[in-house]
Amino acid sequence: MYDRVRSGRNGHIRQTMPNIDANSVLPIAELKEKAAEIRLLAVDAVGHAKSGHPGGSLSVADLIAYLYFYKMKVDPADPKWPDRDRFVLSKGHCCPALYAALALRGFFPVSDLNGLRTLESHLSGHPNMLETPGVDMSTGSLGQGISAANGIALAGKRGGKSYRVYAALGDGEIQEGEVWEAAMFASHYKLSNLTIYVDYNHLQIDGDVREVMNPTPIDKKFEAFGWFVQTIDGHDFRQIDEATKRAEADERPSAIIMTTVKGKGVSFMENQAGWHGKAPKGDEYEQAMRELKDALARAKEENHG
Amino acid sequence: MAETIATRAAYGKALAELGENRMFYVMDADLSGSTQTGVFGKKIPDRFVNCGIAEQNMVATAAGIASTGVPVFCSSFAMFAVGRAFEQIRNSVAYPRMNVKICASHAGITVGEDGPTHQFCEDIALMRALPNMTVINPADAVETRAAVEAMLNYDGPVYCRLGRYAVPVIFDPDDYRFEWGKGMALADGKDVTIVATGIMVDAALKARALLAGEGIDAAVLDIHTIKPLDGNLIASFAAKTGAVVTVEEHTVIGGLGSAVAELLSETVPVKMKRVGMNDIFGKSAPAQTLLDHYRLNAAGVADAVRTLLGK
Incomplete structure (x- = not known):
């Protein structure tokens, strides 16, 4: 599914994503498989690390699969392209x-994920x-990433980058x-x-965001600030894709509010704020792995027949 | 009387000059007239970004621009650039080692009449504590011009402290050379070493002249780069003179005085005195009135030397 583009700069063959056009077919089954794999690897890594944030990783996994396995032009052989x-x-x-997607996309070995949050690991x-x-971009302190994204976007616009x-x-x-x-x-x-x-999974550490x-x-807040706003189901690849395409066609910055389920894919984590920043242990880990492996097997079956 | 120029004015002029042939962005937060980045902005508007009164977004946006490979100079008053946006500087600039220069004007009490809410005397302490961060505090317009060019030639985060108040030009532009991480011995001496930074270098030189009349021979060091500190230079002068007075328009907690005390206590322990703001907020008054009131002047420095030497 990757588009091969010869780079004029250093001559190597870039394994970039295809440019999306009106005729391109969204490989939904493939993306579902990638998302299932991302979920499995992410929760497994958190389980190994014995700490981390599974809830929001699971709610944003479909978006990340869409971006890294369909939408974005990136080159694992030249990450700073x-x-x-x-x-x-x-x-x-x-x-x-994110780490699971980058590993699956070839930026580093999948086995690196087992080192999450350890001294020797990157x-x-x-x-x-x-x-x-x-x-x-290095992130973690909330609120700063959107500013950094602004800076990259501004430099791109003013620098004539596409x-x-x-x-x-x-x-x-x-x-x-x-x-x-x-x-x-x-x-x-x-x-x-x-x-x-916006990964609208309705939950933050202390509970329901509305409480x-x-x-x-x-x-309405983003609209009032002058943005093009769309609200979608963040677990529906077709909706993610259509909204992302419409965003490209608009002259305003775009906010896509994705309604999602925190903990999506692990039955006992779904819609539970308690799984924001907690690793599954023992039986919980085993059950999570079972559910995510089953889901991956089903997605593979659907994809490959 | 020597010519006086504010370091912020030299900064704005340097940006506009260097911007002609060098690729970099300049950002400000609605203070481009005061910080003098507006001089660049008028000349090169397509690489100037006014962020409005939103310093936290400005600093993290600068990090985003820098991540594309373009250096960014980011200015506001020290109070807001460093104080308000400290965490953005730490996490989005220093930690990822972004090529962002936080060049903040209106540092210290020489902000003057605007008063303590705008007189930031803790900036060096905060910036010095950050890993990956270089801290520069130029003494005059000539040193500022050279520092801006040196910053542009350095790939990494820098904090540069600039002032509002017009201060005497000490250096000759024709033979001044800015050396990254190196202090400058402006005068030799055998009785005491006055280690000064920023606009206090002028006061240190004048104090030396006062003391000379009393038979006290003071060396004067200009420490334009507080981090990394030129430990060899300071330690060698401490060893030679056996007494050190530090002078800064900044709190005595965490700034140049602390840096020198940390250095000497581990290398050449000598008797020391720190001149600066003594853990107090300033007042609202004209800059020179405040410098005299807090004895951040030649007489104050000379007194500190006399006290230290027991004379």
């Missing part, structure tokens, strides 16, 4: 899903661009004031090459 599309995981704590508890190939910038934010994260400074900035500077996804500090209506 200047013309690549960028992804900023502003909700940096959900890096187990995989920190929050993304570190200096150590992990394919990470476009790359696009994607960022994923948490619904709790948008309680940070900096997010709204950044929202004002993006529309002021007409950053049409920026698409952010902790109500950020709703999220869509």
Whole structure:
């Protein structure tokens, strides 16, 4: 499914993503398989590490599969390729899903995931661009990733680059004031090459976002700041794809509010705030692995027949 | 009387000059007239970004621009660039070693009449504590011009402290050379070493002249780069003179005085005195009135030397 493009710069064959056009077919079965694999590897890594953030990794996994296995032009052999599309995981704590995608995409060996959060590993508890190939921005302190995405988008626009910038934010994260400074900035500077996804899984550490500090209506807030806003089901690849394409066609920066399920794919984690930042242990781990492996087997069956 | 120029004015001019042939962005947060980045902004608008009054977003946006391979100079008042956006500097600039230069003006009490809410005297302490961060505090317009060019030639995070107040030009632009991480011995001496930074270098030189009349021979060091600190230079002068007075327009906690005390306590322990803001907030008054009030002047430095030497 990868497009082969010869790079004019250093001559090697880039394993980039295809450019999306109106006729391209969205490989839904393939993406479902990748998302299932990302979920399995992410929860497994957190289980091995005995700490980490499974809940939000599972809710954002479909988006990350879509971006890294369909949408974004990136080159694992040249992670710093200047013309690549960028992804900023502003909700940096959900890096187990990002790391799994980067490993599956070939930025580093899948076996590295077992080292998550250990001294010898390049995989920190929050993304570190200096150590992990394919990470476009160090994040973890909430609210800063969207600003960084703004900077990359602004430099791209003013520098005449054609790359696009994607960022994923948490619904709790948008309680940070900096997010709204950044929202004002993006529309002021007409950053049409920026698409952010708000992972609206309704839960933050202390509970329901609407009870902790109500950020709703999220869509109307971004609209009021001058953004093109769409609300979709964040577990439906067709909706993710259509919204992402519409975002590209609009001259405003785009916010796609994705309704998602925190803990998606592990029955006892779904819609439970308690699984925001806790590793499954013992029987919990075994059950999670069983469910995610079953899901992956079903997705493979669906994909390969 | 020597010509006086504010270091912020030299900064704005340097950006505009260097911007003609060098690729970099300049950002500001609605203070481009005060920080003088507006001089660059008017000349090269397509590489100038006004962020409005939103310093946290400015700093993390600068990190994003820098991640594409382009250096960024990011300015506001020190209070807001460093104080408000400290965490963005730490996590989005210093930690990922971004090529972002936080060049903050209106540092210290010489902000003057605007008063303590705008007189940031803790910036060096905060910036010095960050891994990967270089801290520069130029003494005059000539040193500022050279520092801006040196920063542009360095790939990594830098904090540069600039002032509002017009201060005497100490150096001759024709023979001044800025050496990264090196202090400068401006005057030799045998009785005491006055280690000064920023606009206090001028006061240190004037104190030396006062003391000379009393038979006290003071060496004067200009420490334009507080981190990395030129330990060899300071230690060698400490060993030679046996007494050190540090001078800064900054709290005595965590700044140059602390850096020198940390160095000497582990290398050449000598008697020491720190001149600076003594763990207090400033007041609202004209800059020179405040410098005199807090004795951040030649007389104050000379007094500190006399006290230290028991004379």
